[in-house]
Amino acid sequence: MTFRWLCGVLRVRGKTDLFLVFLFAAGFAALPVFALLPSLWGFAAASAVTYAVDEVLHTRAPAFVRRLAALQLTRTMRFAVRTVMLLALADRMDAPGAVLVAALAVFSVHLGLVILYTAVHHAIRRRRVLPVVVRNLDMSGAGIPQSPPALLYRRFLRKLLHLDLPAHAGLLTALAAGAWQPAGIGFAVTAGLAVAAVAALLGQLRRARRMPPDDEVIAELNRQLAGYRPEVALYFSFASVSRDFMYQVNMWIETLEQLDRRPLIILRERASFRYLGRTSIPVVCVPKADDVAQLELPELRVVLYPGNAGKNVHMLRVAEAKHVFIGHGDSDKLASSNRVSKVYDEIWVAGRAGRDRYQRVRHAISDSAIVEVGRPQLSSIRLHADHVPGPVPTVLYAPTWEGWSDDDCHTSLIPMGVALVERLLAENVRVLYKPHPLTGKRSRAAAEADRAVRELLRADNERRDARDAQEAEAVIAAARPRLAEIQARLGELSGRLTGDDAQQLRDARVPAGDGEAEWHELRAEWHRLFWESRGPVRHQVIIRQLPTLYACFDQADMLISDVSSVVADFVASLKPYVLTNANDLPDQDFRAAYTTAGGAYLLDRDCTRLPEILRSVREPAHDPMAPERRVLKEYVLGPDRPTSMERFNTAVNALAEKATAEQAERLAEGEEQRVVVGA
Known part of the structure; x- marks a missing residue:
């Protein structure tokens, strides 16, 4: 419990990261001790540890680094502490006054140049912020200059602060040798490199001043849209957008690509644009409402909304188009029959259950506004009859998240998740654990339960691999390079561009059209290698984009989940599934409240029914x-x-x-009115 509590407080993931944090703290604590003793070699070792571990933690434990910054222990502050301690060491070792003055001057100049460089960098970045970001349209005519070289532009603070290393190394060498020439060389190198870096970036600032005005960029975008002539748009916005929400868009991409009409994707947050999946569809990210109003879409007839968000009103104003709420899953949650949906012309649901769910919202949603369209995303899911069981039953546990408030808390993870996984392990099943992407983002209890479940699965994997642990790790290690190679190639095929938003806009082009077959083949190969290398009995924690949720469906013999769209999607497989009844409602009441419970096994909070439920897998x-x-x-x-x-x-x-016909009627009525007025 203490270990999990420490990991939660320090925002680290495991024993290795926790060890690095303690090593990091010990190194900084040792600096003043060795400086005051004085101990040159002890100080040099502690300083080297703080440099090295600091860099490793930025990669392995970014949440811990952010926690340090929140406590004002920023990277710049940590570098300043090392410098002050070094000057204290030099003073305690009776370094000449001239050397101390020179060291103080050089380090002060270095810090001043870091501040100047940061100001110039921010000025360039502000100038390179454009009103739109685009993918899959040719924006080469916008006249956007090349972004600064990555060496000067990306992660600049880390590089600049590390320019103090020559000065540090030179002074330490001088203190060890008793000769002050190495210190002078180190000071000169640090100061020279810092000045050169600032001068180089100032040259890039002149180029950034040639950025085109916002109006010209939007005009070029409208020219490209006029050539493409989009008829259907998927519009997405979310206030707290991150990669965790982009599944709501990514799930619709393949469906949009198969439409008869020309589709367009419109996003409102820059962060969401970065996490968009592979697509050949033109994509436009327009953060400001005023810029959305400047988009010229005369042939747009249908706008699809996968989520309800306040910014939807900026698109709902388009009277020439029909507006449709399509959602991002077919769930029994109340949010899936929101009264807000009345603002749309139509609401598209998967089946009759969706229509009946909206009928609960009396006097709000007209039955004629609801259209049943199915779930096109589910066509690839393997049916129960085609499933080949493994040596032990495989259970996919996919709890939903805790919601925006405790009143919305539908997750089983907090009240029964840990006990459930313990019982599953006691029943000798293989567990695929796929928590909702937002799990633990609001509730500490959910985060703690999530960590506990992961630790249980890790420990049980170690127990299962006790006899052939080396062989199991060797198989995984052998597959890792090919998996990484495939993911790198998938990244290339995805159409994602490098550089800042302006550079991505500058490099945006119409896709060539090839690569789709390779994309699907590589994804299939990745999944095959992943599952084969992990074996048929090891538990898996699935938190990344790959393997996909539907690939987990195909692996599982049974799903255990909460009331969510995951359950409705799993129904397509016809495999057994379980709904958690954490409040221990009577079965009849629970099934009456939730449509998907009609075909589910219901699991009580104490999981006493679990052995009997698993019979449906062990004895089909x-x-x-x-x-x-x-x-x-x-x-x-x-x-x-x-x-x-x-x-x-x-x-x-x-x-x-229908939208085209109504627009034609409006135009005809307007023409008649003009004729009457003219007469």
């Missing part, structure tokens, strides 16, 4: 909920024929034609 003939799942699948997700993609495409075409 003993699966009393199988008929209920078949009925529920059509009710929740709609019929298999026509396919979801066909129904979704038909709905887009029908609504686009």
Whole structure:
């Protein structure tokens, strides 16, 4: 418990990171001690430790580094502490006054140049902030200058502060040798490099002043949009956007790419743009509402919204288009039948269950505004009949997150997650643990339960691998280079560009159209290698984009989850699934409250039903909920024929034609009024 508490307080992930934190603290604590003794070699060793561990922690434990910054122990402050301690050491070792004065002058100049460099860097960065960021449109005509070299521009503070190393090394060498020439050389190198860096960046500032005005950039974007003529737009905004929310957009990309009409993706936050998945669809990120109003989209007929957000109103003003809420999953949560949805022309749901869910919102949503389109994303999920079980049952535990407040807390992780995983391990099953991306972001209790579950799975993996641990690690290590190679190539094929937003806009081009087949082949190979290298019995904690949620579906014999869209999607596989009933409601009441509970096994808070539930996996003939799942699948997700993609495409075409007809009527009425006024 103490270990987990320390990891939580210090924002580190495990024993290695915790050891590095203690080593880091010990190194800084030793600096004043060795400076005052004085002990030259002790100080040199402690200083080297602080330099090295500081860099490692930036990579391994960025959350800990951010915690230090919040306590005003920033990187600059840490460098200043080392410098002050070095000057104290030199004074205690009776260094000549001239050397001390020179050292103080050089370090002061170095710090001043760091401040000047930072000011120039910020000036360049401000000038390079443009009103839009674009992907998959040719923006070469915008006249955006090349970004500064990465050596000068990226992670500049780390590089600049490290220019004090020659001065530090020179002074320490001089103190050891009793000759002061090394100190002079080190001082000269530090000062010279700092001056050269500032001069080089000032030259880049002159180039940044040639950035085009915002109006010209938007005008060039409108010229490109006029050539592309988008008819359907996916519009996404989220106030606290990060990579954790981008699944709401990424899940719709392949569906949009298969539409008959030309699609466009419009994002509102720059952070979301960085986490967009691979697509050939033009993408426009427009952070400001005034700039959204300047987009010229005369042929836009349908706007799709995967989420409810305040910034949606900036697009809802477009009267020529029809506005549709498509959501990002078919869930029984109240948020999936929000009264706010009344602002849209239509609401598209997967099946009859979605329509019935909106009927609960009385006098708000018209039944005629609801259209059943299925879930096109689920076409790749392997059916229960095609699943090949492994040597031990595989259970996917995918709890939802804690919500924005305790009133919204639907997660089983806090009240029963740790006990559930302990019982699963006692039942000798393989656990795939995939928490919601936002788990622990608001609730400390959820974060602690998440860490406890991960530790249980790690310890059980060690127990299972006790006999052949080296062989298991060797297999994983052998697959790691190829997995990394595939991920690097997938990154190239994704269309993501390097550099700041202005550089990405400058380099934006219309995609060549090739690479799609390679993309799918590489993703399939990555998943195959990953699961083969991990073996059929090791537990896995899935927190990255790969493996995907649906790949985890294909591996699992059973899902255990909370009320969420994950359950509705898993229904497509027809495999057994479990809903957690943490409040121990009577089964009848729970099933009446949640549609997806109709085909689920219900698990009580103490998990006493778990052994009996697992019989449906161990003894497939003993699966009393199988008929209920078949009925529920059509009710929740709609019929298999026509396919979801066909129904979704038909709905887009029908609504686009309706919007076109209404616009033609408005134009005809306007023309008639002008004729009457003219007469």
